[in-house]
């Protein structure tokens with residue numbers, strides 16, 4: 226067993242557990258976006274930052290990937306952590322303002338206005354769908370391609386993958402566009418903080434194809450002719 | 452037939468985890484790019500999923516999924532080159548060749564690609580064509596670079612190339628000069644040696660220009676075989692001190708100015724050579 230302190234409380238967890246797991250065990254909330262039980266942690270969104278170390282050596286780490294260490298002193302909601310988290314959320318919101326999940330998170334962190342240009346990207350590259358496809362569906366139909374600003378998720382050569390079984394797992398897990406899954410009842414998808422009453426991803430035509438690697442799509446049955 | 456090549460390649464290489472990049476490199480040297488069907492076969496045969504292969508192939512700039520031209524022009528747009536006007540140079544290349552960066556000319560001669568730093572910032576703006584570095588490139592020099600590429604970059608211009616200079620060598624045993632002004636190579640006195648191979652002996656002459664690989668010999672020997680070199684004056688074998696950095700064969704050493712040594716590989720066909728300046732007496 227490993228003993229560590231989280232927000233001043235002592236806790237012992239099994240070896241191999243992450244800070245996130247330890248904090249959740251104690252009931253400290255840490256927001257996550259790219260972390261899902263049953264999928265390997267990726268540390269892609271950085272939303273789960275916590276502060277570890279003392280004084281000069283204090284640093285921010287992503288709790289979903291950082292293993293609990295003996296004697297670690299973790300702060301899950303210090304001023305620095307909240308500041309960093311808010312910035313991350315603001316940036317996420319700028320790249321994907323149509324995501325209900327990100328909107329909710331942002332509103333929970335009192336983000337009421339946006340300083341950055343809204344990009345309406347259809348992907349935040351959290352990699353949940355990639356891991357879902359590989360680890361739960363055992364398919365490996367989609368993956369990361371390119372790098373830097375050209376990084377994207379999709380099938381090899383952009384043609385329909387022959388290992389895809391149309392399970393829809395990638396869409397189900399996508400945090401950028403759960404609205405797609407409530408497509409038939411848009412009114413139910415009212416978001417919180419920004420008082421945005423209509424789900425923007427349905428209104429905007431460009432989101433027709435959003436994050437959907439299935440052809441034809443079995444969930445929304447939008448027929449796309451490409 | 453193409454896939455046969457791939458098969459032999461795959462048989463020869465051990466596809467353990469972590470070997471993907473080197474296999475992709477080999478495929479790229481084989482075809483000049485990474486063809487889709489080859490990658491699919493690779494995935495079938497090796498068990499690497501296509502997603503992973505495609506991910507790696509698109510991650511590295513060195514890999515190309517589109518056929519490239521015969522000559523690859525890399526224009527550096529990294530910070531250091533950028534501030535010295537690399538953008539203009541890239542534009543000039545694009546205009547003269549009539550293609551955009553990332554494209555290949557219709558005659559399949561040139562492909563232009565831009566890169567972000569080649570690690571030679573002090574020489575910037577830097578352009579690399581088929582592995583040959585051009586430094587301090589200006590817009591005016593671009594046409595010359597293209598012409599030179601078409602002529603062939605590997606031919607060394609002995610008169611203008613500053614990397615080439617004559618060396619005066621002598622035997623490391625008897626210290627007599629090995630230069631023979633009665634037999635010129637590259638317009639300079641040749642280095643006169645005797646060569647023995649398989650019981651045969653004959654003269655062997657090397658260009659005395661450092662950087663030129665021209666040579667002449669009384670009898671030819673088959674490539675890849677080891678020979679020994681002797682001084683024509685004292686008839687002693689040239690001392691073998693080091694191993695060739697390229698092929699590990701023993702190297703024969705000669706002296707320059709009695710102070711530093713120059714060594715050449717004793718394997719036929721190998722260009723391994725080195726100059727050892729360690730013994731130079733600076734106060735001299």
Ligand code: FES
Nearest residue numbers: 268270271273289
């Ligand atoms: S949840 Fe930890 S980085 Fe995304």
Ligand code: FES
Nearest residue numbers: 527529532569571
């Ligand atoms: S920036 Fe061009 S070589 Fe470094």
